[in-house]
Amino acid sequence: MLWQPAKSGLSKTADWRGFVLMFLGVLIGGVGAIYLFVLLVDPYDVVPFSLPIDRRIVSISDRFMYPQIVRSKRFDSLVIGTSTSRLLDPQLLDRLFHSRFANLAMSSATAWEQQAMLDLFLRTVGPPKVLIVGLDSVWCDQQADRHRITFRGFPDWLYDDNPWNDYLYLFNYGTVEIAARLVGYHLGLYRERVRYDGYEVFVPPESQYDPVRAHDNIWQGVAPPPTELPPPASPAERRRLSFPALSWLDAGLARLPSTSLKILAFMPVHVAAQPAPGTPAADVEAECKARIVSIGRRHGAKVIDWRIASPLTRNDANYWDGLHYRVPIATRIAEELAAAALAGRESEDGSYVLLLR
Amino acid sequence: MLFQSQFYVLVFLPAVASLYYAVAGSTRARQWVLIGASLVFYGWWDVRFVVLPVSQIVATWLLALAHERSGRRAPLIAGVVLNLLSLGTFKYLNFILASVQTVSGITLPRADIILPIGISFFTFQLISYLVDRMRGRAPIYPFRPFALFVLLYPHLIAGPIVRHNELVPQFSLDPRREGVWQRIGIGLVIFTVGFAKKVLLADQLGTIVDPLFADARLHALNLGEAWSAVLAFSFQLFLDFSAYTEMAIGSALIFGLLLPENFRRPYLATDIRDFWRRWHISLSNFLRDYLYIPLGGSRRGPWRYVLATVVTMGLCGLWHGAGWTFVIWGLWHGLGLATCHAWQRLGRPLPKLAGWVITMLFVLAGWVVFRAASFTVAGSILMSLVGEGGLGGALQEIKLLVAAALASALIPSAHEIVNGLKDPHPALAAAGAALAVYCLLEVGQGAPVNFIYFQF
Numbered sequence: 001m002l003w004q005p006a007k008s009g010l011s012k013t014a015d016w017r018g019f020v021l022m023f024l025g026v027l028i029g030g031v032g033a034i035y036l037f038v039l040l041v042d043p044y045d046v047v048p049f050s051l052p053i054d055r056r057i058v059s060i061s062d063r064f065m066y067p068q069i070v071r072s073k074r075f076d077s078l079v080i081g082t083s084t085s086r087l088l089d090p091q092l093l094d095r096l097f098h099s100r101f102a103n104l105a106m107s108s109a110t111a112w113e114q115q116a117m118l119d120l121f122l123r124t125v126g127p128p129k130v131l132i133v134g135l136d137s138v139w140c141d142q143q144a145d146r147h148r149i150t151f152r153g154f155p156d157w158l159y160d161d162n163p164w165n166d167y168l169y170l171f172n173y174g175t176v177e178i179a180a181r182l183v184g185y186h187l188g189l190y191r192e193r194v195r196y197d198g199y200e201v202f203v204p205p206e207s208q209y210d211p212v213r214a215h216d217n218i219w220q221g222v223a224p225p226p227t228e229l230p231p232p233a234s235p236a237e238r239r240r241l242s243f244p245a246l247s248w249l250d251a252g253l254a255r256l257p258s259t260s261l262k263i264l265a266f267m268p269v270h271v272a273a274q275p276a277p278g279t280p281a282a283d284v285e286a287e288c289k290a291r292i293v294s295i296g297r298r299h300g301a302k303v304i305d306w307r308i309a310s311p312l313t314r315n316d317a318n319y320w321d322g323l324h325y326r327v328p329i330a331t332r333i334a335e336e337l338a339a340a341a342l343a344g345r346e347s348e349d350g351s352y353v354l355l356l357r
Numbered sequence: 358m359l360f361q362s363q364f365y366v367l368v369f370l371p372a373v374a375s376l377y378y379a380v381a382g383s384t385r386a387r388q389w390v391l392i393g394a395s396l397v398f399y400g401w402w403d404v405r406f407v408v409l410p411v412s413q414i415v416a417t418w419l420l421a422l423a424h425e426r427s428g429r430r431a432p433l434i435a436g437v438v439l440n441l442l443s444l445g446t447f448k449y450l451n452f453i454l455a456s457v458q459t460v461s462g463i464t465l466p467r468a469d470i471i472l473p474i475g476i477s478f479f480t481f482q483l484i485s486y487l488v489d490r491m492r493g494r495a496p497i498y499p500f501r502p503f504a505l506f507v508l509l510y511p512h513l514i515a516g517p518i519v520r521h522n523e524l525v526p527q528f529s530l531d532p533r534r535e536g537v538w539q540r541i542g543i544g545l546v547i548f549t550v551g552f553a554k555k556v557l558l559a560d561q562l563g564t565i566v567d568p569l570f571a572d573a574r575l576h577a578l579n580l581g582e583a584w585s586a587v588l589a590f591s592f593q594l595f596l597d598f599s600a601y602t603e604m605a606i607g608s609a610l611i612f613g614l615l616l617p618e619n620f621r622r623p624y625l626a627t628d629i630r631d632f633w634r635r636w637h638i639s640l641s642n643f644l645r646d647y648l649y650i651p652l653g654g655s656r657r658g659p660w661r662y663v664l665a666t667v668v669t670m671g672l673c674g675l676w677h678g679a680g681w682t683f684v685i686w687g688l689w690h691g692l693g694l695a696t697c698h699a700w701q702r703l704g705r706p707l708p709k710l711a712g713w714v715i716t717m718l719f720v721l722a723g724w725v726v727f728r729a730a731s732f733t734v735a736g737s738i739l740m741s742l743v744g745e746g747g748l749g750g751a752l753q754e755i756k757l758l759v760a761a762a763l764a765s766a767l768i769p770s771a772h773e774i775v776n777g778l779k780d781p782h783p784a785l786a787a788a789g790a791a792l793a794v795y796c797l798l799e800v801g802q803g804a805p806v807n808f809i810y811f812q813f
Contacts, residue, residue: 012781016538019781023545026790031367031797153803171363172801 031171038170041179044068044158046166057194058181060202061174062106063113067158069102069198070121078121080114081105081134083202084267084323087330088132088337090197096338097261099129103198111138111245112148118252120159130261132337133249135307136269140288144245201327203320217321222272226279233283241287246295253299263341264296268306268333268351271313273322289355296356302341303356306333312351358401360548360604361555361800366793369398374611381533388501388528391612395510399475406473410513413443414504417483421490425497436487444480447473452679475514477676479507481643486521488647495521502528509614511605515598517619517639524614532613540610542786543778547771548607549789549796554768555600556796558761562593565754566728573734573741581750583741587721588752590728592761595623598637599770606771617642618772624765627712628701629693629719640676644669655698662698667691677727682735686727693719 042050043058045068057065069075077099079085083106090101104117114133121128141147148154157165169175184190194200253262266289275281289305296303312318318329325333336352339345344357358365373394380386400407420436445453447470454465486506489495498506502525512519532540569586572578578586602619609616619639626632633641652665667688674687700707707715722739729735740746752758769777 013535013538015781016536016542018783019542019786020538020545022783022786023542023790026787027793030791030794034794034798168363169801171798173798174802176798 034176035171038175038179039167041182043175043178043182044166044170045071046158046163048163053182053186055182056185056192057196057198058185058190058192059178060193060200061152061178062194062198063109063152064155064158064174064178065194066102066104066106066117066198067120069104069196070117070124072196073125075100075102075197076125077101077128077130077132078118079103079105079132079134079198080109080117081132081267082109082114082136082138083107084136084269084325085132085134085265086198086200086202087325087327088134088334089330090195090199092331092334093130093132093338096334097130097342101130101197105134105198107202108150108152109138110147110149111141111144111248113150113154114138115245115248115252116154116156116159122252122255123161127255127257127260130263131256132263132265135264135266135292137285139245139249139292140243140285141245142242142284144243144248203324203327206327209320209326211317214320215316218270218272218316218319219322222322225276229278230280232278233280233287238283238287241284243288243291246288246291249292250295250298253295253301256299258300261341262296262299262301263337264292264301264303264356265337266305266307268310268313268325268329270316270319270322271309274307274309274313277309293355301356302354304337304340304352305355306352308353310347310351311349358398360601360608361552361796363797363801366552366797369394370608370611377612378532381531384529385501387532388505391510392501392505392508395505395508395513398510399508399513402474403471409443409447409473409476410479410508411504413440413480413483414507417487418500418503421487421495421497424490430491433487433491437484440480440483440487444476446470447476449675449679456681478516478518479513481518481676482507482520485518485643485647489521498525509609511609511612511614512616515601515605516637517602517605517617518643519616519639523617527614530613534613537613539781540613542781543775544607544610546607546778546785546789547603547610547774549793550768550771550774551600551603551605551607552796553792554596554603554764556799558757558764559593559597559600561754561757562589562596562761565589565757566593569753570728570730570734570738573738574730577737577746578741579747579750580741580744581752583738583746585750585753585758586738587725587742588758589754589761591624591721591724592758592765594724594728595620595636595765596761603771606775610775615775618770621770621773622766622768624717624720624762625713626716626720627709628707629690629697629716630701632716632720633690633694640673644673648672659699663695666695666698670694682726682729682732685732686723689723689726693723 039047039049040051041053043055044064045055055068057069059065070078075090077093077097079088079090079093079101085105086103086107088103088105090103093099093101093103104121106113106117109117118131118133138144138147155169157169181190185192249264256262275285285307289307293303295301306312312329319325336345336347340347340352340354344354346354358369360366373390376394377387377390380390396407396411399410416439417436420432420439423432424430446468450468450470454467457463458465486495486503498521503521505528506519506521506524507513509519509524565585566589569578569582570590572582573586599620606616606619617639619637621635621638623632623635626635649665649669652668653661654665655662668691670687670691671684672687673690674683674685677683677687706712722742725738725742726732726735729738737746
């Protein structure tokens with residue numbers, strides 16, 4: 001069973017030696033060249049000796065691209081949240097709050113991912129001038145501690161303080177592709193995908209808005225309201241509910257000084273995407289909101305609620321689908337947000353409720 | 358540590374190989390290098406795991422030594438029992454408790470035990486040594502090569518199952534002997550073949566398999582879904598396991614060691630006996646020599662043959678996993694082998710194509726039971742394969758399935774490459790290395806995916 005090569009002449013030995021050297025040469029050369037390319041272009045802006053080029057956000061992989069926005073230290077205020085907060089334009093918020101805003105809300109971000117972003121900001125930049133937390137159902141997820149990341153994965157190595165472990169994660173297609181796009185941007189072949197303050201209009205252009213299609217998107221799969229409702233949850237039952245993410249929110253706000261303006265805003269999803277009144281889900285959400293108000297009170301935060309049935313959320317024409325409002329609505333929300341948080345102004349048409357001034 | 362991780366390919370293997378060849382002049386030093394590397398490789402998952410194989414190795418070696426000195430069989434029997442007890446405790450205790458509970462209706466506690474990786478493989482190797490001692494076919498080896506025979510990391514986790522007399526004599530051969538470049542070159546090629554099969558095919562097939570088998574727990578699959586699930590899993594299992602074997606054989610060859618063949622394009626088999634001569638060959642050989650033949654084999658009449666075959670294959674199923682679905686899968690193959698044997702004795706061979714179709718349908722049906730979470734799910738998928746869940750749907754990811762089929766049928770086995778690669782053309786080296794770079798970029802996308810056979 002012992003394998004011994006057949007007796008071979010010197011030329012054959014030399015051939016095999018050349019074969020191995022060629023193999024190792026291409027392998028080491030290929031890996032080295034690609035790795036060097038990634039290090040020099042440095043699309044996540046984590047390598048100290050990378051080329052001094054203008055790094056734009058050329059990928060919509062927000063979890064990978066946004067840490068560099070924080071580390072740039074160009075911004076003193078931030079928005080965290082999910083896609084329901086992504087349309088808040090930082091340039092508008094800058095004017096309204098007299099700050100330098102980055103919108104770091106990420107598509108389908110879990111509460112844990114959002115608190116990781118806030119944590120990175122606090123460690124890197126320090127206390128923000130203004131913090132806007134765009135609240136969604138993820139903060140009221142009763143299993144938020146188990147739902148920490150999504151199928152997209154979360155590059156926690158970009159969010160820690162260890163600059164050395166980053167090098168272990170840079171040799172892969174995703175990074176090579178983004179590095180190539182960045183080179184393409186400088187060659188005029190590729191455009192910036194997300195503005196360097198995190199703002200991106202991820203919904204289609206307004207000119208393509210189709211009310212019939214939007215109506216279908218909003219109501220597709222929405223169950224009719226139940227005809228028989230269970231008795232409402234008792235106070236004891238409500239007390240037993242657990243919202244793991246709220247302890248993260250509490251801890252995050254506790255790290256902010258009183259000089260930081262803290263705004264907790266339930267974002268306006270369409271009524272079709274809100275729990276039907278009287279259902280157990282509505283009970284859970286009501287309890288969650290009450291606890292968030294309580295947390296906000298402890299930390300001097302403003303709490304504003306657009307996640308209610310209102311002229312805004314009942315009107316299909318304001319939405320692309322159940323979760324995502326249109327760009328003009330985003331402008332309105334930003335303006336109302338500033339008015340409510342800075343001047344304590346109540347909603348004129350009942351679109352929001354100022355739960356905590 | 359996983360063979361297809363960037364760390365293994367770019368750091369661990371080059372570092373160990375460099376150290377190994379740096380001390381290649383000393384048999385003792387290079388064996389210690391491999392033992393040390395193997396302990397690091399195994400302990401990478403959980404350093405506590407190292408205690409188990411090391412304890413079993415030390416105990417087995419001491420009992421073999423006691424046998425050598427006393428001439429009594431008792432230490433060897435004690436060694437076999439000890440190894441079986443270890444395997445039984447870590448792998449089968451909860452299965453036995455659950456089965457007794459089902460039969461008796463008495464609620465029994467469960468042991469809080471983590472299954473140490475590769476336990477079935479290294480335990481079998483130790484048992485084979487002890488049984489060979491009983492048969493007078495195994496010498497006493499010094500401790501170091503004996504330990505290395507079991508621990509050698511390329512085969513430690515998932516085989517090929519190696520016998521002492523296949524490996525220990527190789528340890529004394531200087532790896533720099535004539536043909537060193539040829540062995541390293543072919544080792545690199547075989548490793549890359551396995552790397553590509555794992556990363557580019559097997560793991561991609563898993564993205565079809567997992568959701569469909571999960572869906573089958575909730576509702577009946579339609580015809581397209583059922584065939585997609587079963588074909589994808591059949592290719593995934595072969596490509597995943599043979600990829601592991603190739604990376605193991607390739608790694609060992611870089612150290613100048615040849616591990617035995619494990620697969621020989623099994624999906625080209627035209628009868629079920631042929632299939633088992635091509636599928637997991639090192640396990641088949643082990644079961645043949647240590648179970649099937651002692652049970653009577655084919656020389657004590659037809660009924661004894663059927664009994665030996667069915668019992669051997671039932672235990673083969675149980676070896677794969679502590680669950681009744683695995684046992685039934687093994688018995689299914691046992692009955693298939695016995696039927697095939699009986700048919701062949703009639704002397705009326707089927708046309709090759711008909712034999713291949715029947716064999717593949719038989720094997721596919723077996724894989725359904727092997728993969729399904731329960732008999733209910735397996736039954737549901739088998740019924741869906743004949744349209745009980747609706748005739749709709751279409752094969753998913755056809756291009757991937759075709760690529761997997763071609764790879765399964767056309768890529769030579771590791772030993773076919775060893776024996777057949779005569780021309781060390783530089784273009785082949787460059788293409789192989791480029792493929793390895795491609796795979797390294799692919800595997801860097803996320804955490805490497807475990808090999809299916811690690812659970813066995």
